[in-house]
Amino acid sequence: MKKYIAIWSTCVLLSLGANALAHGDESHHGHAGNAPAARQQKDxxxxxDATNAARTITLRMTDDMRFSPREFTVRKGETVRLRVENRGRIMHEVVLGTPASLQRHADMMxxxxxxxxxxxxxxHVAPGGAEDLVWxxxxxxxxxxxCLIAGHFQAGMSGTFTVTE
Structure with missing residues (x-):
């Protein structure tokens, strides 16, 4: 009986771990083979390049499905390093976009x-980890x-940024 309980417990733990990392446990900063994603103009x-970053803004993510800060402002043409820190115990991410592009991506997720x-x-940042996004x-x-991990966006994990002239 103990053997069956141990096997069942192991299966449950493996299942929980897989669900926690359903969006993948790897960084988004690399396609297959870790080649960097191509630069493409977005709205x-x-x-x-990080060498062009004029300043750093730290975005903290927590398991209460919130970002801190929830908004920030930059000047048009400014290159910023967004230091993305996951202060939670589950995987989180930050995705920049328009309301429409984020909604489409959230629906896909x-x-x-x-x-x-x-x-x-x-x-895409593991619990306790940090990554830089340079934009x-x-x-x-x-x-x-x-954060577009399934359920996070729907729970209100979003914020805004304004690019001024």
Whole structure:
């Protein structure tokens, strides 16, 4: 009987671990083979080199499904290092975008919770970890960032950023 309980317990633990990492336990900063994602102009800017970063903004993520700060402002043309810290016990991410692009991505994540992808406008951060996302905010406007792991966005894990002229 003890043998069956031990096997059952192991299966439950493995299942919980797999679900916690359903979005993948690897960084988004690398496609297959760890090649960097291609830079592509987006409505909210373009990926940049860390050597061009004028300043660093730290975004903290927690298991209460919140970012701190929930909003930030940058100047058009400014290159910023977003230091993304996961202060929680579960996987979190930050994805930059427009409300429409984030909603589309969130819908895809709900339909495919095991989906893995890598883009320069996102950082996928393990519990207790940190990653840098370097971005040139070359388009003025009001945009958003969110954690799109299934259920996190729906729980309100999002924020806004404004790019001023």
């Amino acid at each position: 909210w800017g373009i990926a940049a 709900l339909a495919n919770p095991g989906m893995e992808h890598a883009e320069p406008y996102m950082a 040139n905010f070359n388009r003025a406007g009001r945009f958003e960032f969110a």
